[in-house]
Amino acid sequence: MRWLRRAAPHLVLIPFSLAVVLPLLWLLRVSLTDRRTAYQIPPEWSTPHLGNYVEIFTAYPFATWFWNSLSVALLSTAVALPLATMLAFAFARYNSGGAPLRLSILASQMLPPIVMVLPLFAVFLGAGLLNSRTAVVIAHVGMNLPFLAWMMIAFFEGEVRQLEEAARVEGATRFQAFWKVAVPVAAPGLLAAALLAFIMSWNEFLFALILTGKRTATLPVGLSTLDTHRGVEIALLAAANMVAILPVFLMMPFLRRYLIKGLSLGALK
Amino acid sequence: MTAAIAQRDRWFGFAMTLPGLLALLLVVLFPILFTLWTSTSDFTLLKPSNDAFLGLSHYTQAFATPEFRHALSVTLAFVVAVVVLEFLVGFAVALALDKVEHGKAVYYVILLFPLLMNPIVVGLIWKMFLHPTLGIVNYVLSLVGIPPVDWLGVPDNAFWTVVAVDIWHQVSFMIVLLLAGLAALPKEPYEAARLEGAGTIRCFFWITLPLMRPVIVVTLLIRLIFAVKTYDIIYIMTRGGPGQATELVSYYIYRRAFVGLDVSQASAMAVILLLVVLALTAWLHRYMRSLAQ
Amino acid sequence: MKKFLLASSMLIASAFGAEAQTINILMESVPDTRYVQEMLPEFKEKTGIDVQLEVVNYAEMHTKLVPQLVAPEGSYDVIIVDFYWVGEFTKAGWLQPLDERIQADEFPVDNYIPSIMDLTGKVDGTTLMLPFYNYAMGLTYRKDLLEDPKHQEAFKAKYGRDLKVPTEWPEYLDQVKYFSEDAGIEGFKGVVNQGQRPDPISMEWSNYLFANGGRYYDPETWQPTLATPEGIAALTQYRDSIQKYGPIGAANFSFDDAFNVAAQGKAYSYLTFNMFRPVYDDPASSQVVGKMEIAPVPGGGMNGSWGWAIPKSSPDPDAAWEFIKFIESPEIAKKRALLGGAATQKQIYEDPELIEKFSYYPQLGELLAYAQNFPVFTYTPEFVDVLGRELSLAVADGKDPKEALEQVDKDFAELLRKDGKLQ
Numbered sequence: 001m002r003w004l005r006r007a008a009p010h011l012v013l014i015p016f017s018l019a020v021v022l023p024l025l026w027l028l029r030v031s032l033t034d035r036r037t038a039y040q041i042p043p044e045w046s047t048p049h050l051g052n053y054v055e056i057f058t059a060y061p062f063a064t065w066f067w068n069s070l071s072v073a074l075l076s077t078a079v080a081l082p083l084a085t086m087l088a089f090a091f092a093r094y095n096s097g098g099a100p101l102r103l104s105i106l107a108s109q110m111l112p113p114i115v116m117v118l119p120l121f122a123v124f125l126g127a128g129l130l131n132s133r134t135a136v137v138i139a140h141v142g143m144n145l146p147f148l149a150w151m152m153i154a155f156f157e158g159e160v161r162q163l164e165e166a167a168r169v170e171g172a173t174r175f176q177a178f179w180k181v182a183v184p185v186a187a188p189g190l191l192a193a194a195l196l197a198f199i200m201s202w203n204e205f206l207f208a209l210i211l212t213g214k215r216t217a218t219l220p221v222g223l224s225t226l227d228t229h230r231g232v233e234i235a236l237l238a239a240a241n242m243v244a245i246l247p248v249f250l251m252m253p254f255l256r257r258y259l260i261k262g263l264s265l266g267a268l269k
Numbered sequence: 270m271t272a273a274i275a276q277r278d279r280w281f282g283f284a285m286t287l288p289g290l291l292a293l294l295l296v297v298l299f300p301i302l303f304t305l306w307t308s309t310s311d312f313t314l315l316k317p318s319n320d321a322f323l324g325l326s327h328y329t330q331a332f333a334t335p336e337f338r339h340a341l342s343v344t345l346a347f348v349v350a351v352v353v354l355e356f357l358v359g360f361a362v363a364l365a366l367d368k369v370e371h372g373k374a375v376y377y378v379i380l381l382f383p384l385l386m387n388p389i390v391v392g393l394i395w396k397m398f399l400h401p402t403l404g405i406v407n408y409v410l411s412l413v414g415i416p417p418v419d420w421l422g423v424p425d426n427a428f429w430t431v432v433a434v435d436i437w438h439q440v441s442f443m444i445v446l447l448l449a450g451l452a453a454l455p456k457e458p459y460e461a462a463r464l465e466g467a468g469t470i471r472c473f474f475w476i477t478l479p480l481m482r483p484v485i486v487v488t489l490l491i492r493l494i495f496a497v498k499t500y501d502i503i504y505i506m507t508r509g510g511p512g513q514a515t516e517l518v519s520y521y522i523y524r525r526a527f528v529g530l531d532v533s534q535a536s537a538m539a540v541i542l543l544l545v546v547l548a549l550t551a552w553l554h555r556y557m558r559s560l561a562q
Numbered sequence: 563m564k565k566f567l568l569a570s571s572m573l574i575a576s577a578f579g580a581e582a583q584t585i586n587i588l589m590e591s592v593p594d595t596r597y598v599q600e601m602l603p604e605f606k607e608k609t610g611i612d613v614q615l616e617v618v619n620y621a622e623m624h625t626k627l628v629p630q631l632v633a634p635e636g637s638y639d640v641i642i643v644d645f646y647w648v649g650e651f652t653k654a655g656w657l658q659p660l661d662e663r664i665q666a667d668e669f670p671v672d673n674y675i676p677s678i679m680d681l682t683g684k685v686d687g688t689t690l691m692l693p694f695y696n697y698a699m700g701l702t703y704r705k706d707l708l709e710d711p712k713h714q715e716a717f718k719a720k721y722g723r724d725l726k727v728p729t730e731w732p733e734y735l736d737q738v739k740y741f742s743e744d745a746g747i748e749g750f751k752g753v754v755n756q757g758q759r760p761d762p763i764s765m766e767w768s769n770y771l772f773a774n775g776g777r778y779y780d781p782e783t784w785q786p787t788l789a790t791p792e793g794i795a796a797l798t799q800y801r802d803s804i805q806k807y808g809p810i811g812a813a814n815f816s817f818d819d820a821f822n823v824a825a826q827g828k829a830y831s832y833l834t835f836n837m838f839r840p841v842y843d844d845p846a847s848s849q850v851v852g853k854m855e856i857a858p859v860p861g862g863g864m865n866g867s868w869g870w871a872i873p874k875s876s877p878d879p880d881a882a883w884e885f886i887k888f889i890e891s892p893e894i895a896k897k898r899a900l901l902g903g904a905a906t907q908k909q910i911y912e913d914p915e916l917i918e919k920f921s922y923y924p925q926l927g928e929l930l931a932y933a934q935n936f937p938v939f940t941y942t943p944e945f946v947d948v949l950g951r952e953l954s955l956a957v958a959d960g961k962d963p964k965e966a967l968e969q970v971d972k973d974f975a976e977l978l979r980k981d982g983k984l985q
Contacts, residue, residue: 009365013372016362017379019437024382026405027394034846039403039822079292087289094282099558101286103551106490108297110546111304112498114523114625115539118317118532119303121629123296131637142296145289147491151446154483158453174281185453189484192449196442199384205501209626213637214586214616220387224619225591227505229697230837231818231847232393241394245385248378255374315654315940317632396819401811402749403822422757422813424959504621510759511813512959513951527625528943530650 031238038234052239062240064215065222070247072133072208072218073201076140081194084145085186088152089178093161102153105146113143113206121210131213139207144197151196155189156182195251202247219244308536315530327537337538339513340521343428347517348496350432351439352489358436359443359488364473366444367451380441388438392505395434396421424514427507431515435502439495443488450484451477486557490550497546518542584612585639585881588627590620590868593837594695597901598889605888611881624943631656636875639882642694642868645681646761649940649981651871657690658872663883664689673892673907675930681938682869691869692890693906697835698933699769699863700925701734702842703727704830705855708737713745720744731773731860734831735799741830742807754829755804756820757813757957760950765864767953768936769833770796773861778937779974784984786974789967797956797963804957813958825850833859835866836926837904856922858929865933867906941977948973 030038032048056062087105090096120139121130129135163185164177172180183190205220212221223240226233308327310319331337366376383391398404399420407417420430458476467475478485500519503509509516522542526535589595595617602613616638618626624647630636631654643651651657664671671692674683678693707713708725717725721736728734738752745752756762771777776792779785787793804812809823817834824832825841825848832838841847842854870890872882888894892909899905899916910916911927920926937945952970955961978984 006370009369010372012361012365013369013376016358017376020379020382023394023398023437026398030394030397035822036825036845036847036849038397039400039826040849041403041405041408041826043405043408083289083292086285090282090285094278094285096279096282096286099551099554103547103554105290105293106494106550107543107547108293108301110494110497110543110550111301111539112500112519112522112542114500114519114526115304115307115532115536116297116300117625118629118632119300121633123299125633138296141292145293147494149289150487150491154487155449155453157483158450158480160455174278178285188449188452192445195381195445199442202385203387205387205389206625209618209622210629214614217616220389221618223387224389224622225617227389227393227619227621228591229620230592230835230841231821232397234393234397237390237393241386241390244387244390245382248381248385251381252374252378255377314628314632314650317654396816400819400822402809402828403826417810419810419813422811422815422958427814507814508759509951510954510958511757512955512961514959524944524947527628528947530941530944 027238028242030235031242034235035231035233038238052235053243056236056240056243060222060225060236060240061217062222062243065217065219066243068133068212068216069202069219072136072140073198076137076144076201077194077197079137080141080144080148080197081190083141084148084193085152085183085190086178087145087149088156089182091149092153092156093164093178093182102150106150109143109146117206117210120207124211130211131216133212133216135211136204136208136216136218139211140201140204143204143207144200147200148193148197151193152186152189155186155193159185198247304536304539307533308540310533312532312536313530314527314532317532319533323533327534328541330534331538331541336513336516337518337521340516340518343513343516344497344518347428347432347435347499347515348493350429351435351496351499352493354432355436355440355443355492356485356489359440360447362440363444363447363451366448380444383438384441384445386438388501389505391434391438392502395437396506399430421507422511424512427511427514431502431506434506435496435499438502439492442495443492446484446488446491447481450481450488454480482557482560486553490553493549494546497542583610583878583881584614585878585885586614586616586637587640587642587885588616588618588623588630588638589642590623591617592620592695594898594903597898597903600901601889601894601897604894605885608888609881609884611884613885631873631875633875635877636873637877638873639876639878640885641871641873643682643691643871644868645866645936645938646943646946648682648685648691648869649938649942652685652690653940653981656873656875658874658876658879660689660692660872660883660886663887667887669887669890670892673895673909675906675908677865677933677935678867678906678930681865681935682867691871692886694868694870694890695837695904696906696930697837697866697868697904698930699765699833699859699866700836700839700856700929701728701859701863702824702832702834702839702854702856703737704827704850704853706853707741707745707830713740716740716744727855727857728860734773734860738803738807738831745830749828751809751823751829752807752831753803754815754820754823754832755800755808755812756815756817756834757804757954758816758819759954760947762815762817762820762950763953763957764946764949765866765936766833767796767800767949768864768934769859769861770800772863772934773859774799775861779978784978786971786978788974789964789971793967794963797953797967800953801957801963813954824854827853833863836929839922839926840902840920856925856929858925858932862932862934863929865930865935939978939983940981945974945977948977 031052033046037044037046091102124130124135164181167177167181203220208218208221226237307319309323311321311323312319398406401407401417401419419426421427459472462472462476498519499517503515503517503520507515509520522535522538526532599615606612630638674693678696682691682693683689714725717740741752756766771793774792774796776796777787780787820832821838823829827849836856839856843851845851870886872879876882895905895907896910899910911923917923949970952966956963956966975984
């Protein structure tokens with residue numbers, strides 16, 4: 001029975017992982033071929049070549065797009081996360097502003113972003129920040145903050161408060177109780193929120209489109225240029241996508257240390 | 270609790286919210302107020318300024334537009350489909366991932382892959398895979414004797430194909446959040462329940478679900494808000510067609526503003542959408558509170 | 563954040579700091595943009611002006627442009643305008659008239675093919691753009707099969723006419739039917755269509771409309787004329803092409819989906835933008851190298867083009883004009899055409915050197931001479947949206963063609979009235 005208990009999760013995870021990985025393997029294959037071979041049915045196995053990978057870096061400013069996206073996503077997450085965590089703690093423990101405030105914060109993200117394009121453009125034009133990555137970072141902080149705050153509220157509300165109360169009795173200030181007790185206990189939630197904030201910024205297209213210029217274009221804006229008026233450069237797109245999902249591996253050490261350990265730490269309490 | 274402590278609690282809460290609120294005010298307040306103002310005015314791309322006050326006429330006009338009502342109903346079906354299906358799949362995977370003893374990091378990395386893909390790319394590659402005559406999916410089906418499926422060329426198929434692609438792309442969003450929620454659960458209640466002889470299924474319904482409630486609600490809510498805003502996949506894969514099968518409201522509003530040039534009308538529709546989603550959120554929030562007490 | 567401010571100000575400094583004058587141009591990602599890029603060193607040498615091309619996705623270009631054009635001063639000195647947007651941009655007053663500059667520099671505007679100049683050049687007597695490249699539609703077909711004696715014999719026996727490059731529309735429809743039903747090639751279809759909403763289907767169906775002798779509106783009164791016998795015949799034929807004779811899924815094909823079917827050698831014909839013609843001969847994209855040819859669509863195909871323009875919000879209109887004058891000069895236009903560009907000037911299609919290089923140039927010249935224009939008015943994009951919706955409903959969702967076209971006429975008339983064209 002014990003082996004069954006151990007095998008059961010894999011019965012869910014293996015089919016799920018295959019559903020994710022098989023299309024990506026096929027995409028990898030597309031990235032190593034050309035458009036003609038990519039669409040050939042039945043498939044023909046030609047010698048794989050790395051030409052598409054070379055081309056995205058030489059004929060397109062892929063490295064610039066990648067770096068712009070990475071810096072925007074990291075920076076906007078680094079700014080939004082602490083702000084959102086403080087906000088969430090105040091909501092969860094002190095009910096600051098009550099339900100109307102938290103609802104209106106979330107409501108700010110319920111408009112389809114397209115109607116915000118003109119006013120947002122005007123704001124950044126007025127601030128002289130147009131065509132800069134700073135503009136996108138600021139826009140993404142505004143976009144992510146409400147979601148992050150709501151995620152963190154859920155995690156703080158799920159927490160047991162005795163630890164914080166004990167710390168207060170022992171003389172910790174309110175901020176210390178937050179910083180030294182509540183935040184570490186909420187580490188799994190914090191990590192998930194950071195991850196999702198990074199991803200939301202990494203994929204955001206519309207604001208990046210209107211706020212960036214040639215040198216500051218992010219990956220989504222750059223990748224979309226491979227869908228041209230004369231057809232989709234599917235093999236280049238596949239190659240670009242393969243590189244664009246690499247940040248997962250940049251996160252690996254971080255994930256190993258904090259996620260896996262953090263998860264068990266959370267379960268210990 | 271004395272009044273002084275309560276007062277200091279209030280101040281502390283206020284201080285903690287201040288930086289975040291300021292950041293939000295700076296970035297989103299003006300665009301939102303502007304949208305509200307525009308929705309009662311006469312802003313078009315041909316005459317890009319708010320000059321006349323037209324009251325709620327754009328709002329009544331919106332409801333009188335059959336395409337808008339149709340888009341709302343398609344969006345409702347789409348949002349319910351993706352949120353429910355992603356939640357069921359996502360929760361199952363999150364539970365498995367929480368329990369699994371080996372390969373956790375590998376599984377976790379795998380599930381992150383689709384999330385890091387841009388929606389435009391996701392749409393384009395799935396369009397390629399699902400190409401009825403040149404796509405790998407129909408080819409694989411043909412190997413086991415299944416005739417080619419017209420994934421996107423028939424209205425009903427197209428709707429479910431778009432739903433499926435969205436699930437492939439976004440289900441991991443839910444998994445990440447739900448898994449974090451599961452990881453933060455305390456162990457004691459389970460030990461107590463086991464001592465009383467409760468099995469796995471009972472533990473799930475008695476302990477896991479109630480303790481997970483805040484995280485579940487937030488997960489559903491955030492996915493719902495994103496699902497309402499779904500745009501790129503539709504734009505790449507179907508443009509709202511065939512016929513009007515995948516006419517999602519965000520794509521419709523985009524066209525009112527940037528194709529129909531009527532920014533005021535689009536703003537009114539956007540505000541209607543906001544009110545609908547907000548009402549839903551408020552109801553969910555309240556429901557969650559009432560359960561917690 | 564400080565680091566970013568510093569970095570971006572350094573970037574700006576490196577762009578503007580040197581004495582070199584710089585202009586910024588927003589373009590879309592097509593080969594023609596690459597050919598422009600290759601001309602830039604020559605321009606810099608001649609004028610000392612540095613040109614920065616910013617390339618965005620075609621579909622998102624309008625979204626990117628509009629905030630820039632609404633603003634008092636934008637980032638772009640030169641823009642390119644699709645014929646779709648001409649009415650809108652003109653009505654909104656976003657473009658600078660070029661007539662004075664053309665006169666002062668005696669720029670040879672008569673070189674342009676008249677129908678293209680009508681589309682992305684002159685608007686109501688004022689020159690607001692110079693045509694940049696064309697994307698008129700043509701009939702691309704399998705030359706090898708058309709010339710195969712086996713098929714010629716079988717076709718003649720069944721349809722009682724010769725299998726040749728079609729000059730009449732019914733002739734083409736017979737060929738479609740023959741290659742789908744009678745030719746006996748497995749998995750092969752007589753036609754592939756681009757049935758996706760809104761522009762692929764609208765652009766392609768326009769060819770069917772013109773071929774049936776139909777038109778969008780009465781040129782005298784602007785009264786819409788789609789729910790006519792010609793229009794209904796065109797839509798019925800188009801629906802049959804997709805549902806009876808075409809590959810499955812064509813009801814939602816973008817031009818890329820449809821092109822790949824033709825390029826994989828799975829269809830006899832595809833009515834498409836002429837700039838796809840050279841791609842058929844690219845071994846990296848096509849299985850039918852040397853086997854496809856292009857001909858004018860019987861009845862005159864759909865026209866299409868992009869134009870250069872100087873927006874009102876242009877920071878440096880004089881340098882912008884210098885650039886347009888250079889890139890559109892006959893000499894440079896020929897150089898771009900030699901690289902593969904889709905030219906808009908007449909003399910290029912008669913140039914022996916170019917005909918030598920591109921065997922299909924005479925056909926292209928003819929195709930452009932007969933191409934017909936889509937209705938251009940302020941609400942063209944919204945009209946395309948309405949048309950695409952109704953066509954798609956008729957093709958994929960069982961709506962009666964007559965009913966669909968009546969709905970289009972009704973909505974079209976409303977848009978024309980809003981624009982003051984129709985009384």
